Amino acid sequence: MGYTLNFNLIWRHFDKLWGGLLLSLELAVISIAIGIVIGLVLAVWYVSAGRVVRAIIAAYVEFIRNVPLILLVYLVFYGLPTVVDLAYSAQTSFVATLALYSGAYLVEVFRSGLEAVPRGQLDAGKAIGLTPWQRLIHVRLPTMMRITLPALSNTFISLFKDTSVASVISVPELTYGAQWINFNTFRIVEVYLVVTAMYLVTGYALLFALRLVERWYRTAR
Amino acid sequence: MASSNKPPVLLDIAEVSKSFGAVNVLRSVSLTVDKGEVVTIIGPSGSGKTTLLRCVNFLESYDSGSIRIDGKEVGFRPGPARDSGARQRRSERDLASMRAETGMVFQGFNLFPHLTAAGNIMLGLTKVRGKSSAEARSIAEHWLGRVGLGHKADSLPAELSGGQQQRVGIARAVAMEPKILLLDEITSALDPELVGEVLAVVRSLAEDGMTMVMVTHEMAFARDASSRIVFMADGGVSAVGPPKEVLAAETTNERLRAFLARFRASHF
Numbered sequence A: 001m002g003y004t005l006n007f008n009l010i011w012r013h014f015d016k017l018w019g020g021l022l023l024s025l026e027l028a029v030i031s032i033a034i035g036i037v038i039g040l041v042l043a044v045w046y047v048s049a050g051r052v053v054r055a056i057i058a059a060y061v062e063f064i065r066n067v068p069l070i071l072l073v074y075l076v077f078y079g080l081p082t083v084v085d086l087a088y089s090a091q092t093s094f095v096a097t098l099a100l101y102s103g104a105y106l107v108e109v110f111r112s113g114l115e116a117v118p119r120g121q122l123d124a125g126k127a128i129g130l131t132p133w134q135r136l137i138h139v140r141l142p143t144m145m146r147i148t149l150p151a152l153s154n155t156f157i158s159l160f161k162d163t164s165v166a167s168v169i170s171v172p173e174l175t176y177g178a179q180w181i182n183f184n185t186f187r188i189v190e191v192y193l194v195v196t197a198m199y200l201v202t203g204y205a206l207l208f209a210l211r212l213v214e215r216w217y218r219t220a221r
Numbered sequence B: 001m002a003s004s005n006k007p008p009v010l011l012d013i014a015e016v017s018k019s020f021g022a023v024n025v026l027r028s029v030s031l032t033v034d035k036g037e038v039v040t041i042i043g044p045s046g047s048g049k050t051t052l053l054r055c056v057n058f059l060e061s062y063d064s065g066s067i068r069i070d071g072k073e074v075g076f077r078p079g080p081a082r083d084s085g086a087r088q089r090r091s092e093r094d095l096a097s098m099r100a101e102t103g104m105v106f107q108g109f110n111l112f113p114h115l116t117a118a119g120n121i122m123l124g125l126t127k128v129r130g131k132s133s134a135e136a137r138s139i140a141e142h143w144l145g146r147v148g149l150g151h152k153a154d155s156l157p158a159e160l161s162g163g164q165q166q167r168v169g170i171a172r173a174v175a176m177e178p179k180i181l182l183l184d185e186i187t188s189a190l191d192p193e194l195v196g197e198v199l200a201v202v203r204s205l206a207e208d209g210m211t212m213v214m215v216t217h218e219m220a221f222a223r224d225a226s227s228r229i230v231f232m233a234d235g236g237v238s239a240v241g242p243p244k245e246v247l248a249a250e251t252t253n254e255r256l257r258a259f260l261a262r263f264r265a266s267h268f
């Protein structure tokens, strides 16, 4: 007795999935935007700081990299409010977590990018009389960006997939939408087939768009 | 009257020493360069030529002695009247504004890869000299024209040949109107057929009266274009004088003679 695929119920509730996809993208975009700021500031600080600051930044990076994301999500959403007097929505909590999470990965990406800027370029910046800050803004960061853009794209794509973890604290993103439809229709195979396709197509579309951006950035003048 | 015709000393290097760890790279080097002079430094590999040039715009610090440009000490603030031995490094802002008075052209070009030829030249003009971008653009175009690259203003470095990149490098340095131009083996990374176009630019700058200190292995060029030639060996100035004297085959300086002989053997 075979199981017959029936997608009708999925299409009826497709708005849950569509809305979920948009929210997933929104979560990923906001998180990486904050993560980029965290990563940049800490990376720039790291390469110019002394031992103590370096150790603290390294500890943050190591902590995040060695704790599963789902645990971080629980810690921030359930754990943190019991320690400090803060009230925040599940969505805010998740964005904060994912921002801290991507920030830690991006510190590493940006730090190695900064260190990969050829010394000759920095010398040239010094030689025309740029101050350290001007060298950072006009010489180091632009070259670092070209070096790190592919890694940045990859981080964004995997962050988009990681938004599915938000379902565990009931943020109505794509995976949560799929669970909702499953609970209400029991079309488990159909809904996860559709959702998988949605993650795949969106992921590839993002990758394609980001590669275009990279190419544009390489030749921009 | 005769003394008033002598150009003032622009660069005064006095007893400068420097070591990298245990290696004494510069040993009490003294050298003065007058305004408008073209001084060429030659010498064997590892004799400290690059290090000396890099000390002049403080890309490297030096351990003792002093380097002055127009009387102002490079890198360090004037100490207390009775020197306590503790030199005070200038602030980064101070260092930057002093470096803006010293142009440098590098062996490896070191153009900013994300900026066009004009953009490379405009960066210092806008950020350091405070010029508007329209003004900077027209200065950039003027200098690109001078080095024969008027048509390449909007090309990225990656789209230029080595010789063209180096000419942009020169334009970037001179557009800042430095008091002195430092050139470190600027043709060494070029294919032989591209050397001439770069040297022609240097020659025309010399004719304009630009003060230059250059390191080069182009002996014929050094002989024709230099006011004086400095021979460095083992971190010190071993010989200095007009090209005809220093490059004379019958020199009594043993090290110089050996260097020139080896040089002639490999280059002619």
Ligand SMILES: Nc1ncnc2c1ncn2[C@@H]1O[C@H](COP(=O)(O)OP(=O)(O)OP(=O)(O)O)[C@@H](O)[C@H]1O
Binding pocket: B020, B023, B025, B043, B044, B045, B046, B047, B048, B049, B050, B051, B052
């Ligand atoms: N950053 C550095 N750290 C340690 N040693 C250095 C450094 N830069 C230069 N040296 C050493 O200092 C010495 C002089 O180097 P320098 O580059 O000034 O020589 P040079 O005369 O320019 O040689 P070349 O003709 O090969 O360019 C060499 O022994 C070199 O190995």
Ligand SMILES: [Mg+2]
Binding pocket: B049, B050, B051, B185
């Ligand atoms: Mg050298």
